[in-house]
Amino acid sequence: MSEIIVENLSKTFLAKDGSVEALKNVNLTIGSGDIYGIIGMSGAGKSTLVRCMNFLEAPSQGRVLIDGKSLGDYTEKELRKQRQDIGMIFQHFNLLMQKSVLENVCFPLYIQGKKKAEAHERARELLEIVGLSDKQQAYPAQLSGGQKQRVAIARALASDPKILLCDEATSALDPQTTASILDLLKDINQRFSITIVIITHQMSVVRKICSHVALLKDGQVVEQGLVEQIFTHPKSAVAKELILKDSGSDAKTGAPRSKIKSGEKIRIVFSENSAFEPVIANLVLTFREPVNILKADTKNVGGVAKGEMILEFIKDSANVEAMKQYLADRGLAIGEVTEDV
């Protein structure tokens, strides 16, 4: 367990065309054992902030204190030692592609000078914790995104850290995998009392596991506090916007629905095979009958674009069955929609 205090932190990057202020006077207190979310749009400075917490980026001004000790006071060598107490996982996993899963988890142990047998034993325990005992000898290229992140988590835990920093750790994963990774993080937080800092742009992530949250905009903290508090009483415009985005489709349906004379609705799902043909446009041209697109959404599922649409046919149309057949013939999965869209 460890406490992180960020004091008056500023970070300025020198670029060719002037300087960029990535962080401006940031103050945060992350309590021991918290799961602390830091949320903001891209470019808000989240990643820079989390890199200041283990001094991968040295701040231009201000201090970062871990259990009361300022990281800035350490020498390079002491800092490397200190970093072993701070695990980190990344959006793109950052595993060694040429090493097996087991060797990847052993890597931080080798840095600490552990012997091979000892490191292997510890790595096997960790792979057990993340549920990948059967993948020890596999290489990262053979794993799914979720499995790679589990390996990365096992690797981050290898040195028994007191803090785990997660930089957009679920942003490259589909919703189901995201949920399972978040469950794992929560479990780790409780079992090992590790303080977890989660950087994300998804409010759903914060809502699911964080106890506290800070909202970052243009390098400044605009709001911070308990998650329920910010959800129920968002003060800033950014907070309201992020919460609205999170609630997604259920917030936007009001207006168009009143104009529709409700006909039969179906949900269609595009897979990788069907995403190239303009199916809906062709459907309309073939049957010369409009369909209403009530909702359209594409998701990155394990690196493949998958789309989902909810269509509504004209009330009392005679072509409904033929149109469904047309869509099914093109490899789309079709489902009934009973609930209000």
Add this chain to the structure above:
Amino acid sequence: MFSPEVTSMIIQGIGETLYMTLASAFLGYVFGLPMGILLTISDKDGLKPNPVLYKLLDVIANIVRSIPFLILLILVIPLSRLIVGKGYGPNAAIVSLTLAAVPFIARMVESSLKEVDTGVIEAARSMGAGTFTIVWKVLLVEARTSLIVNATIALGTILGYTAMAGALGAGGLGDIAVRYGYHRRVESIMIVTVVLLIVLFQIIQTVGMALANRLDKRKS
């Protein structure tokens, strides 16, 4: 079809060519690999940026590489005498071949190492790895395939250079091709040496690529 003398001369030529190629490549890597690593880590986005060191190595590499090999061969004769005691023969050629190979190899090592994903390097830093560990356990490991492919290219290039060194009395297949093909117009011998050079090149290329593929774990 050839007299025993010619056959044994060709066999000796193959031996000399292989000896010069392998020895120069080995020495080329002994100096070129560290030079390539230093170029990588001292560059401005490297692990330990050092503009002075980078510029120095950069200029040395450019100067040596900008001298045509045939001219380098002649320039290096006094140095060869100093190191191996002779200005001609396979050992003398190794001096000039190595000198030409070092900056070439260093540049290829540099480009291989710079291909390594910066995210993996950052992950290693976050675990407390120092510069030496990152070079040894991250850069060289992750760039392995690319390094082997480039070593194959380096061997092929050095093989070609041995033929040029042959023209200046270094021995080897190139020497035979020049003496018989050019000076004496015995085309059959020249053709045999050329075919042998092609075969050697093919072997190097095939073995190198097979090794690179076999050691690459990025394919699922």
